[in-house]
Amino acid sequence: MxxxxxxxxxxxxxxxxxxxxxxxxxxxxxxxxxxxxxxxxxxxxxxxxxxxxxxxxxxxxxxxxxxxxxxxxxxxxxxxxxxxxxxxxGRGFPESPRRLHVMVGGGRGGAPLAFLSRRARKGKRVLFLVGARTEEHVLPLERIRASKIFVATEDGSLGMRGTVLDLLENVVSSPDFDWAEAALYGCGPSALLRKLHAMAVKRRVPCFVSLEARMGCGLGACQGCAVRKSSGGFFLVCKEGPVVDSLSVDWQSYSEVR
Amino acid sequence: MTVHLGSLRLRNPLMLASGVAGYGHELGDVIDLGRVGAVVTKTLTLKPRQGNAPPRLAEVPSGLLNSIGLANVGSRAFISEHLDRLRNLDTRIIVSVGGFTVAEYAKLVLELEEVGGFDAYEVNISCPNVKAGGVNFGSTPGKAAGVVRALRSKTGRPLIVKLTPNVTDIPSVAVACESEGADALTVGNTFRAMAVDLDSRRPVLGATGGGLSGPAIKAMCMAKVWEVVSSVRTPVIACGGICSAGDALEYIVVGAAAFQVGSACFRDFRAPESILEGITEFCRRKGVRSVAELRGTLELPRT
CATH class of the missing domain: 2.40.30.10 (Translation factors)
Known part of the structure:
Protein backbone atom coordinates (compact mmCIF):
# COMPACT_ATOMS: atom_id res chain seq x y z
CA MET A 1 0.00 0.00 0.00
CA GLY A 90 6.51 -2.94 -18.47
CA ARG A 91 9.10 -1.57 -20.83
CA GLY A 92 9.91 2.11 -20.94
CA PHE A 93 11.31 4.31 -23.71
CA PRO A 94 14.56 3.10 -25.27
CA GLU A 95 17.18 5.77 -25.69
CA SER A 96 17.83 6.45 -29.33
CA PRO A 97 21.48 7.15 -30.20
CA ARG A 98 20.18 10.01 -32.33
CA ARG A 99 20.83 13.47 -30.96
CA LEU A 100 17.49 15.17 -31.55
CA HIS A 101 14.65 13.76 -29.45
CA VAL A 102 11.24 15.01 -30.54
CA MET A 103 8.62 14.29 -27.89
CA VAL A 104 5.00 14.63 -28.91
CA GLY A 105 2.36 14.43 -26.19
CA GLY A 106 -1.36 14.75 -26.80
CA GLY A 107 -3.46 15.52 -23.72
CA ARG A 108 -2.52 13.38 -20.70
CA GLY A 109 -0.10 11.57 -23.04
CA GLY A 110 2.45 14.23 -22.21
CA ALA A 111 2.95 12.63 -18.77
CA PRO A 112 5.45 9.83 -19.50
CA LEU A 113 7.24 12.11 -21.97
CA ALA A 114 7.70 14.80 -19.32
CA PHE A 115 9.42 12.16 -17.17
CA LEU A 116 11.48 11.06 -20.18
CA SER A 117 12.53 14.65 -20.89
CA ARG A 118 13.98 15.02 -17.42
CA ARG A 119 16.04 11.87 -17.83
CA ALA A 120 17.46 12.80 -21.26
CA ARG A 121 21.24 12.61 -21.28
CA LYS A 122 23.55 15.55 -21.77
CA GLY A 123 24.28 16.21 -25.40
CA LYS A 124 20.72 15.35 -26.47
CA ARG A 125 18.53 18.10 -27.84
CA VAL A 126 14.93 17.68 -26.73
CA LEU A 127 12.04 19.36 -28.53
CA PHE A 128 8.87 18.90 -26.54
CA LEU A 129 5.49 19.36 -28.20
CA VAL A 130 2.35 19.59 -26.09
CA GLY A 131 -1.20 19.49 -27.39
CA ALA A 132 -4.36 20.18 -25.41
CA ARG A 133 -7.92 21.37 -25.91
CA THR A 134 -7.43 24.72 -24.16
CA GLU A 135 -4.86 26.44 -21.99
CA GLU A 136 -6.64 25.04 -18.91
CA HIS A 137 -6.03 21.48 -20.11
CA VAL A 138 -2.26 21.81 -20.58
CA LEU A 139 -0.23 19.59 -18.27
CA PRO A 140 2.26 21.23 -15.86
CA LEU A 141 4.92 22.58 -18.22
CA GLU A 142 7.38 23.29 -15.42
CA ARG A 143 8.07 19.58 -15.11
CA ILE A 144 9.35 19.34 -18.68
CA ARG A 145 13.05 19.75 -19.36
CA ALA A 146 13.67 20.50 -22.99
CA SER A 147 15.70 22.70 -25.29
CA LYS A 148 12.40 24.06 -26.46
CA ILE A 149 8.75 23.52 -25.50
CA PHE A 150 6.03 24.11 -28.08
CA VAL A 151 2.35 24.26 -27.20
CA ALA A 152 -0.75 23.97 -29.37
CA THR A 153 -4.32 24.34 -28.15
CA GLU A 154 -7.45 23.71 -30.17
CA ASP A 155 -8.87 27.13 -29.33
CA GLY A 156 -5.58 28.98 -29.49
CA SER A 157 -5.76 30.03 -25.83
CA LEU A 158 -2.11 29.04 -25.37
CA GLY A 159 0.55 28.70 -28.05
CA MET A 160 -0.41 27.84 -31.58
CA ARG A 161 -4.04 27.28 -32.52
CA GLY A 162 -4.47 23.73 -33.79
CA THR A 163 -3.50 20.19 -32.90
CA VAL A 164 -0.15 18.94 -31.77
CA LEU A 165 0.25 17.43 -35.24
CA ASP A 166 -0.15 20.85 -36.86
CA LEU A 167 2.49 22.00 -34.41
CA LEU A 168 4.76 19.15 -35.39
CA GLU A 169 4.39 20.02 -39.07
CA ASN A 170 5.51 23.55 -38.21
CA VAL A 171 8.47 22.43 -36.15
CA VAL A 172 9.80 19.97 -38.71
CA SER A 173 9.41 22.46 -41.58
CA SER A 174 11.92 24.75 -39.90
CA PRO A 175 15.07 24.93 -42.09
CA ASP A 176 17.36 23.85 -39.25
CA PHE A 177 15.32 20.72 -38.43
CA ASP A 178 17.55 17.75 -39.23
CA TRP A 179 15.65 14.52 -39.85
CA ALA A 180 18.90 12.58 -40.01
CA GLU A 181 19.42 13.27 -36.30
CA ALA A 182 15.81 12.93 -35.17
CA ALA A 183 13.95 10.27 -33.21
CA LEU A 184 10.24 10.57 -32.40
CA TYR A 185 8.66 9.77 -29.04
CA GLY A 186 4.89 9.86 -28.72
CA CYS A 187 2.05 9.31 -26.33
CA GLY A 188 -1.59 10.30 -26.66
CA PRO A 189 -4.76 9.51 -28.60
CA SER A 190 -4.54 6.74 -31.21
CA ALA A 191 -5.12 9.14 -34.13
CA LEU A 192 -2.10 11.17 -33.05
CA LEU A 193 0.14 8.11 -32.66
CA ARG A 194 -0.98 6.70 -35.97
CA LYS A 195 -0.06 9.89 -37.81
CA LEU A 196 3.19 10.16 -35.92
CA HIS A 197 4.01 6.65 -37.08
CA ALA A 198 3.15 7.54 -40.68
CA MET A 199 5.48 10.53 -40.50
CA ALA A 200 8.27 8.40 -39.04
CA VAL A 201 7.90 5.88 -41.85
CA LYS A 202 7.93 8.59 -44.48
CA ARG A 203 11.02 10.25 -42.99
CA ARG A 204 12.68 6.96 -42.09
CA VAL A 205 13.23 7.87 -38.46
CA PRO A 206 12.73 5.73 -35.33
CA CYS A 207 9.44 6.27 -33.51
CA PHE A 208 8.61 4.97 -30.06
CA VAL A 209 5.07 5.24 -28.76
CA SER A 210 3.46 4.55 -25.39
CA LEU A 211 0.15 2.69 -25.81
CA GLU A 212 -2.95 2.45 -23.66
CA ALA A 213 -5.03 -0.66 -23.02
CA ARG A 214 -7.48 -1.95 -20.46
CA MET A 215 -5.48 -4.17 -18.14
CA GLY A 216 -6.26 -6.92 -15.68
CA CYS A 217 -3.07 -8.07 -14.00
CA GLY A 218 -0.31 -5.85 -15.43
CA LEU A 219 2.08 -8.82 -15.37
CA GLY A 220 1.38 -10.76 -18.55
CA ALA A 221 -0.75 -13.44 -16.95
CA CYS A 222 -4.32 -12.56 -17.93
CA GLN A 223 -3.72 -11.76 -21.64
CA GLY A 224 -6.27 -8.95 -21.39
CA CYS A 225 -4.30 -6.01 -22.84
CA ALA A 226 -3.58 -7.50 -26.25
CA VAL A 227 -2.85 -5.22 -29.21
CA ARG A 228 -2.67 -6.52 -32.76
CA LYS A 229 0.84 -6.63 -34.24
CA SER A 230 1.63 -5.40 -37.73
CA SER A 231 3.24 -8.81 -38.35
CA GLY A 232 0.12 -10.74 -37.23
CA GLY A 233 -0.90 -12.00 -33.84
CA PHE A 234 -0.91 -9.93 -30.67
CA PHE A 235 1.45 -8.50 -28.12
CA LEU A 236 0.64 -7.60 -24.53
CA VAL A 237 0.86 -3.90 -23.64
CA CYS A 238 1.83 -4.75 -20.05
CA LYS A 239 4.83 -6.94 -20.97
CA GLU A 240 6.09 -5.93 -24.39
CA GLY A 241 4.91 -2.34 -23.88
CA PRO A 242 3.59 0.08 -22.94
CA VAL A 243 6.34 1.62 -25.07
CA VAL A 244 6.87 -0.10 -28.41
CA ASP A 245 8.45 0.70 -31.75
CA SER A 246 5.60 2.15 -33.81
CA LEU A 247 6.47 -0.30 -36.60
CA SER A 248 5.23 -3.21 -34.51
CA VAL A 249 1.64 -1.94 -34.16
CA ASP A 250 -1.30 -2.75 -36.45
CA TRP A 251 -2.54 0.85 -36.50
CA GLN A 252 -5.82 0.11 -38.23
CA SER A 253 -6.79 -2.25 -35.41
CA TYR A 254 -5.40 -0.03 -32.64
CA SER A 255 -7.37 2.99 -33.90
CA GLU A 256 -10.60 1.03 -33.93
CA VAL A 257 -10.12 -0.19 -30.38
CA ARG A 258 -9.29 3.13 -28.80
CA MET B 1 -6.39 -27.01 6.41
CA THR B 2 -5.49 -30.05 4.29
CA VAL B 3 -8.18 -31.10 1.86
CA HIS B 4 -8.63 -34.14 -0.39
CA LEU B 5 -10.16 -34.03 -3.84
CA GLY B 6 -10.30 -37.69 -4.74
CA SER B 7 -6.68 -38.80 -4.60
CA LEU B 8 -5.41 -35.23 -4.84
CA ARG B 9 -4.22 -33.83 -1.52
CA LEU B 10 -3.90 -30.07 -1.12
CA ARG B 11 -2.15 -28.37 1.80
CA ASN B 12 -5.05 -25.95 2.00
CA PRO B 13 -8.32 -25.41 0.09
CA LEU B 14 -7.19 -22.29 -1.78
CA MET B 15 -6.48 -22.72 -5.48
CA LEU B 16 -5.57 -20.03 -7.98
CA ALA B 17 -8.19 -20.16 -10.73
CA SER B 18 -7.32 -20.81 -14.35
CA GLY B 19 -6.37 -17.66 -16.23
CA VAL B 20 -5.17 -15.64 -13.27
CA ALA B 21 -1.76 -17.19 -12.75
CA GLY B 22 -0.76 -17.77 -16.38
CA TYR B 23 1.68 -20.67 -16.42
CA GLY B 24 2.79 -20.09 -12.85
CA HIS B 25 5.87 -17.94 -13.25
CA GLU B 26 4.21 -14.64 -14.26
CA LEU B 27 3.03 -14.03 -10.71
CA GLY B 28 6.09 -15.44 -8.99
CA ASP B 29 7.17 -12.01 -7.76
CA VAL B 30 3.83 -11.03 -6.30
CA ILE B 31 2.25 -14.21 -4.92
CA ASP B 32 4.04 -16.75 -2.76
CA LEU B 33 2.87 -19.85 -4.60
CA GLY B 34 4.34 -21.95 -1.80
CA ARG B 35 1.40 -20.83 0.34
CA VAL B 36 -1.49 -21.75 -1.94
CA GLY B 37 -3.03 -25.21 -2.15
CA ALA B 38 -2.80 -25.43 -5.93
CA VAL B 39 -2.30 -23.43 -9.09
CA VAL B 40 -4.51 -24.07 -12.11
CA THR B 41 -2.78 -23.06 -15.35
CA LYS B 42 -4.27 -20.97 -18.08
CA THR B 43 -6.33 -23.28 -20.31
CA LEU B 44 -4.10 -25.12 -22.73
CA THR B 45 -5.19 -26.30 -26.17
CA LEU B 46 -3.43 -28.59 -28.61
CA LYS B 47 -2.56 -25.77 -31.01
CA PRO B 48 -1.47 -22.27 -29.96
CA ARG B 49 -4.26 -19.70 -29.99
CA GLN B 50 -3.90 -15.95 -30.42
CA GLY B 51 -7.16 -15.12 -28.70
CA ASN B 52 -9.96 -12.69 -29.44
CA ALA B 53 -9.90 -9.21 -30.93
CA PRO B 54 -9.30 -6.44 -28.38
CA PRO B 55 -10.58 -4.95 -26.16
CA ARG B 56 -10.65 -8.16 -24.16
CA LEU B 57 -11.49 -6.68 -20.77
CA ALA B 58 -14.12 -4.40 -19.34
CA GLU B 59 -14.88 -3.55 -15.76
CA VAL B 60 -18.56 -3.46 -14.84
CA PRO B 61 -19.90 -2.71 -11.35
CA SER B 62 -18.29 -5.27 -9.04
CA GLY B 63 -17.36 -7.44 -11.97
CA LEU B 64 -14.78 -8.15 -14.61
CA LEU B 65 -15.95 -8.96 -18.11
CA ASN B 66 -13.45 -10.79 -20.30
CA SER B 67 -13.24 -12.28 -23.75
CA ILE B 68 -9.65 -13.48 -23.86
CA GLY B 69 -10.62 -16.25 -26.23
CA LEU B 70 -8.44 -19.03 -24.80
CA ALA B 71 -5.21 -17.34 -25.90
CA ASN B 72 -2.44 -19.80 -25.05
CA VAL B 73 0.90 -21.10 -26.26
CA GLY B 74 -0.33 -24.56 -27.29
CA SER B 75 0.83 -27.92 -25.96
CA ARG B 76 4.20 -28.08 -27.68
CA ALA B 77 5.46 -24.75 -26.31
CA PHE B 78 3.87 -25.45 -22.94
CA ILE B 79 5.77 -28.70 -22.61
CA SER B 80 9.10 -27.33 -23.85
CA GLU B 81 9.04 -23.86 -22.30
CA HIS B 82 6.78 -23.79 -19.25
CA LEU B 83 6.40 -27.21 -17.72
CA ASP B 84 9.87 -27.38 -16.16
CA ARG B 85 9.37 -24.14 -14.27
CA LEU B 86 5.89 -25.20 -13.16
CA ARG B 87 7.24 -28.52 -11.94
CA ASN B 88 9.61 -26.75 -9.59
CA LEU B 89 6.90 -24.75 -7.84
CA ASP B 90 6.20 -25.81 -4.28
CA THR B 91 2.48 -26.36 -4.81
CA ARG B 92 0.10 -28.68 -6.62
CA ILE B 93 0.00 -28.00 -10.35
CA ILE B 94 -3.27 -28.52 -12.15
CA VAL B 95 -3.19 -28.22 -15.92
CA SER B 96 -6.34 -26.79 -17.42
CA VAL B 97 -7.13 -28.46 -20.75
CA GLY B 98 -9.50 -27.34 -23.49
CA GLY B 99 -10.45 -28.52 -26.95
CA PHE B 100 -12.84 -28.05 -29.82
CA THR B 101 -13.49 -31.72 -30.49
CA VAL B 102 -13.40 -34.69 -28.13
CA ALA B 103 -10.43 -36.00 -30.11
CA GLU B 104 -8.52 -32.77 -29.45
CA TYR B 105 -9.05 -33.04 -25.70
CA ALA B 106 -7.88 -36.65 -25.83
CA LYS B 107 -4.79 -35.94 -27.91
CA LEU B 108 -3.79 -33.08 -25.62
CA VAL B 109 -4.08 -35.26 -22.53
CA LEU B 110 -2.08 -38.04 -24.18
CA GLU B 111 0.72 -35.59 -24.99
CA LEU B 112 0.74 -34.33 -21.42
CA GLU B 113 0.68 -37.88 -20.02
CA GLU B 114 3.87 -38.63 -21.92
CA VAL B 115 5.81 -35.91 -20.11
CA GLY B 116 4.06 -35.77 -16.75
CA GLY B 117 5.36 -33.54 -13.98
CA PHE B 118 2.04 -32.13 -12.74
CA ASP B 119 -0.64 -33.29 -10.34
CA ALA B 120 -4.06 -33.18 -11.97
CA TYR B 121 -6.18 -31.88 -14.82
CA GLU B 122 -8.95 -29.35 -14.79
CA VAL B 123 -11.09 -29.97 -17.84
CA ASN B 124 -12.47 -26.73 -19.25
CA ILE B 125 -15.67 -27.87 -20.92
CA SER B 126 -16.81 -24.30 -21.63
CA CYS B 127 -15.25 -24.55 -25.08
CA PRO B 128 -17.30 -24.44 -28.27
CA ASN B 129 -17.73 -27.85 -29.88
CA VAL B 130 -16.96 -27.18 -33.54
CA LYS B 131 -18.62 -30.41 -34.61
CA ALA B 132 -21.89 -29.41 -32.92
CA GLY B 133 -22.26 -25.90 -34.32
CA GLY B 134 -20.16 -24.28 -31.63
CA VAL B 135 -22.35 -25.28 -28.68
CA ASN B 136 -20.27 -25.59 -25.52
CA PHE B 137 -19.42 -29.10 -24.40
CA GLY B 138 -20.51 -28.10 -20.93
CA SER B 139 -24.00 -27.12 -21.99
CA THR B 140 -25.50 -30.61 -22.19
CA PRO B 141 -24.97 -33.67 -19.97
CA GLY B 142 -24.29 -35.89 -22.97
CA LYS B 143 -21.52 -33.76 -24.47
CA ALA B 144 -19.92 -33.11 -21.11
CA ALA B 145 -19.97 -36.84 -20.37
CA GLY B 146 -18.37 -37.53 -23.75
CA VAL B 147 -15.34 -35.42 -22.90
CA VAL B 148 -14.91 -36.89 -19.43
CA ARG B 149 -15.30 -40.47 -20.71
CA ALA B 150 -12.64 -39.92 -23.38
CA LEU B 151 -10.16 -38.50 -20.86
CA ARG B 152 -10.90 -40.96 -18.05
CA SER B 153 -9.58 -43.80 -20.21
CA LYS B 154 -6.36 -41.89 -20.94
CA THR B 155 -5.17 -40.88 -17.48
CA GLY B 156 -5.03 -42.03 -13.91
CA ARG B 157 -4.43 -38.49 -12.70
CA PRO B 158 -7.31 -36.74 -10.95
CA LEU B 159 -9.78 -35.17 -13.38
CA ILE B 160 -11.47 -32.02 -12.17
CA VAL B 161 -14.24 -30.86 -14.48
CA LYS B 162 -15.01 -27.14 -14.58
CA LEU B 163 -18.70 -26.70 -15.24
CA THR B 164 -20.29 -23.74 -16.96
CA PRO B 165 -23.04 -21.96 -15.02
CA ASN B 166 -24.72 -20.97 -18.29
CA VAL B 167 -27.15 -23.88 -18.26
CA THR B 168 -30.69 -24.30 -17.02
CA ASP B 169 -29.96 -27.58 -15.24
CA ILE B 170 -26.43 -27.71 -13.83
CA PRO B 171 -27.10 -30.79 -11.64
CA SER B 172 -27.75 -32.94 -14.71
CA VAL B 173 -24.35 -31.97 -16.16
CA ALA B 174 -22.70 -32.55 -12.77
CA VAL B 175 -24.26 -36.00 -12.44
CA ALA B 176 -23.16 -36.91 -15.98
CA CYS B 177 -19.54 -35.92 -15.23
CA GLU B 178 -19.59 -37.77 -11.91
CA SER B 179 -20.86 -40.95 -13.49
CA GLU B 180 -18.02 -40.86 -16.04
CA GLY B 181 -15.47 -40.75 -13.26
CA ALA B 182 -14.72 -37.08 -12.57
CA ASP B 183 -12.79 -36.73 -9.30
CA ALA B 184 -14.02 -33.22 -8.54
CA LEU B 185 -16.18 -30.50 -10.09
CA THR B 186 -15.33 -26.81 -10.26
CA VAL B 187 -18.42 -24.60 -10.11
CA GLY B 188 -17.93 -22.73 -12.18
CA ASN B 189 -16.79 -20.81 -15.16
CA THR B 190 -17.81 -17.20 -15.94
CA PHE B 191 -21.38 -16.10 -16.61
CA ARG B 192 -22.18 -14.95 -20.16
CA ALA B 193 -22.40 -11.17 -20.13
CA MET B 194 -22.10 -8.07 -22.29
CA ALA B 195 -21.37 -4.37 -21.92
CA VAL B 196 -22.20 -1.51 -24.29
CA ASP B 197 -20.49 1.82 -24.85
CA LEU B 198 -23.32 4.30 -25.29
CA ASP B 199 -21.24 7.00 -27.01
CA SER B 200 -20.09 4.75 -29.82
CA ARG B 201 -23.11 2.40 -29.51
CA ARG B 202 -20.67 -0.46 -29.77
CA PRO B 203 -20.13 -3.47 -27.56
CA VAL B 204 -17.25 -2.69 -25.20
CA LEU B 205 -15.60 -6.04 -25.92
CA GLY B 206 -14.12 -6.78 -29.32
CA ALA B 207 -15.86 -10.15 -29.22
CA THR B 208 -19.24 -8.52 -28.32
CA GLY B 209 -19.99 -10.94 -25.49
CA GLY B 210 -17.77 -12.28 -22.76
CA GLY B 211 -17.67 -13.95 -19.38
CA LEU B 212 -18.37 -12.18 -16.10
CA SER B 213 -16.36 -12.84 -12.95
CA GLY B 214 -15.74 -11.05 -9.67
CA PRO B 215 -17.96 -10.14 -6.72
CA ALA B 216 -20.89 -9.51 -9.09
CA ILE B 217 -21.36 -13.27 -9.61
CA LYS B 218 -20.83 -14.58 -6.09
CA ALA B 219 -24.47 -14.90 -5.10
CA MET B 220 -25.39 -16.52 -8.42
CA CYS B 221 -22.49 -18.93 -8.18
CA MET B 222 -23.45 -19.76 -4.59
CA ALA B 223 -26.79 -21.04 -5.86
CA LYS B 224 -25.05 -23.14 -8.53
CA VAL B 225 -22.71 -24.67 -5.93
CA TRP B 226 -25.71 -25.43 -3.73
CA GLU B 227 -27.53 -27.12 -6.62
CA VAL B 228 -24.49 -29.23 -7.46
CA VAL B 229 -23.54 -30.29 -3.92
CA SER B 230 -27.18 -31.27 -3.42
CA SER B 231 -27.04 -33.66 -6.37
CA VAL B 232 -23.58 -35.32 -6.41
CA ARG B 233 -21.14 -36.86 -3.92
CA THR B 234 -18.08 -35.77 -5.91
CA PRO B 235 -16.15 -32.97 -4.15
CA VAL B 236 -17.05 -29.51 -5.42
CA ILE B 237 -14.58 -26.64 -5.83
CA ALA B 238 -16.29 -23.27 -5.58
CA CYS B 239 -15.14 -20.57 -7.97
CA GLY B 240 -17.00 -17.30 -8.30
CA GLY B 241 -16.32 -13.87 -6.83
CA ILE B 242 -14.29 -14.91 -3.80
CA CYS B 243 -12.47 -11.86 -2.42
CA SER B 244 -12.41 -12.50 1.31
CA ALA B 245 -12.18 -15.30 3.85
CA GLY B 246 -15.88 -14.81 4.50
CA ASP B 247 -16.72 -15.39 0.83
CA ALA B 248 -14.70 -18.61 0.82
CA LEU B 249 -16.19 -19.84 4.10
CA GLU B 250 -19.74 -19.26 2.87
CA TYR B 251 -19.05 -21.60 -0.04
CA ILE B 252 -17.53 -24.17 2.32
CA VAL B 253 -20.56 -24.02 4.61
CA VAL B 254 -22.76 -24.57 1.55
CA GLY B 255 -20.71 -27.67 0.79
CA ALA B 256 -17.61 -26.85 -1.25
CA ALA B 257 -14.50 -28.90 -0.41
CA ALA B 258 -12.11 -26.30 -1.82
CA PHE B 259 -12.30 -22.98 -3.59
CA GLN B 260 -10.59 -20.97 -6.30
CA VAL B 261 -9.59 -17.31 -6.28
CA GLY B 262 -9.37 -15.52 -9.61
CA SER B 263 -10.25 -11.90 -10.37
CA ALA B 264 -9.63 -10.83 -6.76
CA CYS B 265 -5.89 -11.28 -7.38
CA PHE B 266 -5.97 -8.50 -9.97
CA ARG B 267 -7.24 -6.13 -7.32
CA ASP B 268 -4.65 -7.24 -4.79
CA PHE B 269 -2.14 -10.03 -5.16
CA ARG B 270 -2.11 -10.46 -1.40
CA ALA B 271 -5.74 -11.65 -1.56
CA PRO B 272 -4.83 -15.37 -1.35
CA GLU B 273 -2.64 -14.77 1.69
CA SER B 274 -5.23 -12.65 3.48
CA ILE B 275 -8.03 -15.13 2.70
CA LEU B 276 -5.99 -17.96 4.25
CA GLU B 277 -5.18 -15.85 7.31
CA GLY B 278 -8.85 -14.91 7.63
CA ILE B 279 -9.91 -18.55 7.53
CA THR B 280 -7.41 -19.49 10.23
CA GLU B 281 -8.63 -16.60 12.34
CA PHE B 282 -12.29 -17.56 11.84
CA CYS B 283 -11.61 -21.17 12.83
CA ARG B 284 -9.71 -20.06 15.94
CA ARG B 285 -12.47 -17.68 16.96
CA LYS B 286 -15.23 -20.24 16.43
CA GLY B 287 -13.28 -23.12 17.94
CA VAL B 288 -13.35 -25.03 14.66
CA ARG B 289 -10.44 -27.46 14.27
CA SER B 290 -10.44 -27.80 10.49
CA VAL B 291 -12.08 -26.40 7.41
CA ALA B 292 -13.43 -29.88 6.69
CA GLU B 293 -15.48 -29.61 9.89
CA LEU B 294 -17.34 -26.62 8.40
CA ARG B 295 -18.02 -28.19 5.05
CA GLY B 296 -21.70 -28.60 4.26
CA THR B 297 -22.89 -27.32 7.64
CA LEU B 298 -25.50 -25.02 6.11
CA GLU B 299 -28.46 -24.75 8.48
CA LEU B 300 -31.69 -24.94 6.55
CA PRO B 301 -34.97 -23.75 7.99
CA ARG B 302 -37.23 -26.64 8.99
CA THR B 303 -40.34 -26.93 6.91
Missing part, protein backbone atom coordinates in the same frame (compact mmCIF):
# COMPACT_ATOMS: atom_id res chain seq x y z
CA UNK A 2 1.16 3.52 -0.73
CA UNK A 3 0.09 6.58 1.21
CA UNK A 4 -1.24 9.43 -0.89
CA UNK A 5 0.75 12.57 -0.18
CA UNK A 6 -1.05 14.75 -2.72
CA UNK A 7 -3.87 14.46 -5.24
CA UNK A 8 -4.31 17.87 -6.82
CA UNK A 9 -6.16 19.08 -9.83
CA UNK A 10 -3.45 20.77 -11.89
CA UNK A 11 -5.42 21.46 -15.06
CA UNK A 12 -9.06 21.37 -16.16
CA UNK A 13 -8.87 17.70 -16.89
CA UNK A 14 -5.69 16.62 -15.15
CA UNK A 15 -4.86 15.47 -11.66
CA UNK A 16 -1.44 14.88 -10.19
CA UNK A 17 -1.45 11.98 -7.73
CA UNK A 18 1.66 11.62 -5.58
CA UNK A 19 2.26 8.61 -3.35
CA UNK A 20 4.93 7.75 -0.79
CA UNK A 21 6.33 4.39 -1.80
CA UNK A 22 9.31 2.08 -1.58
CA UNK A 23 9.03 0.85 -5.18
CA UNK A 24 12.21 0.50 -7.27
CA UNK A 25 13.15 3.46 -9.45
CA UNK A 26 11.07 3.41 -12.65
CA UNK A 27 12.38 4.01 -16.15
CA UNK A 28 10.57 6.71 -18.14
CA UNK A 29 7.65 5.08 -19.94
CA UNK A 30 7.09 2.38 -17.33
CA UNK A 31 3.75 2.25 -15.57
CA UNK A 32 2.25 1.42 -12.21
CA UNK A 33 -1.06 -0.25 -11.36
CA UNK A 34 -3.01 1.82 -8.84
CA UNK A 35 -5.90 0.37 -6.84
CA UNK A 36 -8.99 2.49 -6.32
CA UNK A 37 -10.88 3.06 -3.10
CA UNK A 38 -14.23 1.22 -2.84
CA UNK A 39 -12.60 -2.09 -3.81
CA UNK A 40 -15.95 -3.84 -4.02
CA UNK A 41 -17.19 -1.83 -6.96
CA UNK A 42 -13.89 -0.97 -8.66
CA UNK A 43 -11.72 -3.95 -8.04
CA UNK A 44 -9.44 -3.70 -11.06
CA UNK A 45 -6.38 -1.55 -10.63
CA UNK A 46 -5.78 1.15 -13.21
CA UNK A 47 -2.53 1.45 -15.16
CA UNK A 48 -0.85 4.88 -15.21
CA UNK A 49 2.47 5.91 -16.71
CA UNK A 50 4.90 7.39 -14.23
CA UNK A 51 5.00 11.19 -14.39
CA UNK A 52 7.66 11.73 -11.77
CA UNK A 53 9.78 9.80 -9.33
CA UNK A 54 11.87 11.33 -6.58
CA UNK A 55 14.16 8.63 -5.26
CA UNK A 56 15.38 10.54 -2.23
CA UNK A 57 11.92 11.45 -0.95
CA UNK A 58 10.46 8.14 -2.16
CA UNK A 59 7.65 9.86 -4.02
CA UNK A 60 6.02 8.59 -7.19
CA UNK A 61 3.56 10.69 -9.20
CA UNK A 62 1.14 9.93 -11.97
CA UNK A 63 -0.83 12.41 -14.06
CA UNK A 64 -4.33 11.27 -14.93
CA UNK A 65 -7.55 12.66 -16.27
CA UNK A 66 -11.06 11.77 -15.18
CA UNK A 67 -12.19 9.49 -17.99
CA UNK A 68 -14.82 7.36 -16.26
CA UNK A 69 -16.29 6.38 -12.90
CA UNK A 70 -13.02 4.80 -11.70
CA UNK A 71 -10.82 7.84 -12.23
CA UNK A 72 -13.68 9.98 -10.87
CA UNK A 73 -13.46 8.08 -7.57
CA UNK A 74 -9.68 8.39 -7.68
CA UNK A 75 -9.97 12.16 -8.06
CA UNK A 76 -11.73 12.33 -4.69
CA UNK A 77 -8.94 10.54 -2.79
CA UNK A 78 -7.44 12.69 -0.02
CA UNK A 79 -3.87 12.86 1.25
CA UNK A 80 -3.29 10.29 3.98
CA UNK A 81 -5.47 7.64 2.30
CA UNK A 82 -3.73 4.47 1.16
CA UNK A 83 -3.93 2.94 -2.29
CA UNK A 84 -2.52 -0.34 -3.49
CA UNK A 85 0.36 0.19 -5.86
CA UNK A 86 2.13 -2.32 -8.09
CA UNK A 87 5.15 -1.47 -10.18
CA UNK A 88 7.06 -0.17 -11.94
CA UNK A 89 5.97 -2.47 -14.76
Missing amino acids: AEVSANRQVSSSGFLLTMATEVPSPDPGQFVMVGLPEPGAFFLRRPFSVFDFQARRKRLSVYYSVAGPGTEVLSRVRPGEKLSLLGPL
